[in-house]
Amino acid sequence: CYKIAQISKDDNSQLAVCRVLLAELEAHKDAWPFLTPVNHKVILGYRKVIKRPMDFSTIRRKLNNNLYFSLETFMGDVNLVFDNCEKFNEDDSEIGRAGHNMRKFFDELLQLKK
Numbered sequence: 001c002y003k004i005a006q007i008s009k010d011d012n013s014q015l016a017v018c019r020v021l022l023a024e025l026e027a028h029k030d031a032w033p034f035l036t037p038v039n040h041k042v043i044l045g046y047r048k049v050i051k052r053p054m055d056f057s058t059i060r061r062k063l064n065n066n067l068y069f070s071l072e073t074f075m076g077d078v079n080l081v082f083d084n085c086e087k088f089n090e091d092d093s094e095i096g097r098a099g100h101n102m103r104k105f106f107d108e109l110l111q112l113k114k
């Protein structure tokens, strides 16, 4: 029984780290383009270009519904937010710059947490 308890404890501690990381991403001054899903009725072309939309509110819902099994699966969705941003937005644009800033901030957070 100890082994089962051990696996679930690691998952719980990894998920606790994900909650802290997401809270810090959401609180960043440049998080505004990523807080809610992109409305493809407002942003023309988005649905065609971006095959796997992702945003911080969707990550928050998945985390609350226990849909992340490890820090790695959580990181996959966070990096998807930034990869989508780079694909759709010019580097030299408000949203493009915010995406680069947020990805740098996230990479620095991960260095601290390791």
Ligand SMILES: Cc1ncccc1N[C@@H](C)c1ccc2c(c1)OCCO2
Residues within 6 Å of the ligand: 032, 033, 034, 035, 036, 037, 038, 039, 042, 043, 085, 088, 089, 095
């Ligand atoms: C991350 C992203 N990539 C490409 C386009 C948009 C967005 N973000 C949305 C929330 C967004 C960001 C800024 C906006 C907006 C919607 O709607 C019109 C006014 O300005």
